[in-house]
Amino acid sequence: MSSMQDRKTESPIDPFAEHRRLLFATAYQMLGTVTDAEDILQDAWIKWHEVDHDSVQHPKAYLVRTVTNLALNRLTSARVTRESYVGPWLPEPLLTAADAAEETEMADTVSTAMLVVLETLNPAERAVFVLREVFGYSHAEIAGFLDKPETTIRQISHRARNHVQSRRPRFDTDTAARTEITAKFMAAAQGGDLNALMEILAPDVTLWNDGGGKVTAARRPLYGPDHVARWLLGVMTKPVSAGIRLESAMVNGELSLLAILGDYRVGALTYDIRNNHIENIRFQVNPDKVTALQPTPQSPPATPHPLAE
Incomplete structure (x- = not known):
């Protein structure tokens, strides 16, 4: 009898909580930043709890539509800001679980390389691509989300x-x-071995460095093994970087490297590999974009940032 009563009084799962992972992934792939994605989810949560739930026939579709349109509005204004961004703009790195299923899913959909490509789409193209190619919504469903003809x-x-x-x-x-x-890359960089580092880099390697104008960073892409290797080793050997170390981690679904000073993760290196050589390197060190890398919320390190001017 008690079990029947328990089932009767059991609260239904809140659709927002049930679909939160999908909603976050949608916002993150639309915007390329963890902070903005979380802001969008907060706004969507408010809208969800303001609406009459009895009037919503399909909560999941309603929530996806809400998040998509909020992200579209945010992306439109963000593009104006990014036009005046100092140096290369890179997505905000996201730590991903080592779970095999999730790892494969994340690598296919939110790799840094893919997010960089998505930046070249206009807001409407990005929304449609994410909803169609990543989440598999039909053209008719997307038309309903965006209030456009199929x-x-x-x-x-x-x-x-x-x-x-x-x-x-x-x-x-x-x-x-x-x-x-x-x-090998981590050992060569931390050991200051220029020749070993150059051997790992592809002949046409390119490095993009996002400091956002807040820390010292290469404001233009660097090309070629010699320039890239010397710049990386220069960063590692700066006097203020004496305590910096590299550790491997799953970032955006791929094995990558974190740059750590003390207990604070000051940057993330993601890269592509072809023919056993690193071809593209994306080094995110903008202090505003590494907060999601921290194991727990905390303030920036008390010691100077290793790339600070």
Whole structure:
């Protein structure tokens, strides 16, 4: 009898909580920043709790539509801000679990390389691409989310897909090979071994460094093994960087490296690998974009930032 009463009094799962992971992934892939994605979810949560739930026939669709449109508004204004951004703009890195299923999912959808490509789409193209190609919504469903004719959505989808396919890098490196190359890269960088580091880098390696104008960073891409290796070792050997160390971690679904000073994670290096060489390096050190890397919320390190001017 008590079990029946328990079932009767058991509270239904709140749709927002049930679909929170999907909603966050949608916002993050739309915006490329953890902070903005969390802000969007907060706004969506408020809207969800202001609406009459009995009037919402399909809560999941309602929530996805709400998050998508909030993210579209945020992305439109963000693009104006990014036009005056100091140096290269890179996505905000996201630590991902080592769970095999989640790792594969995240690597396919939120890799840093993919987020960089998504930045080249306009807001409407990005929304349609994410909803269609990542989450598998039909053109008719997306048309309902965005209040556009289905024929328009099909045209946007086709244009966005072709754009991404022509720019998306394709790298086929198995887990064991990536682990080995990451270990060699970390050892060479921390050991100050210029020749060993250059041997790991591809002949056409490029490094992008996002400091946001808040810390010393390369404001233009660096090209070639010599320039990239010397710059990386220069960072590692600065007097103020004496305590910096590199540790491997899963970032955006891929094995990557964290730069750590004391207990504070001051940066993240993500990279692509082709033919057992590192071809593209993205080094995120903007203090505003590394808060999500911390194991627990905390203030920036009391010691100077290793890349501070």
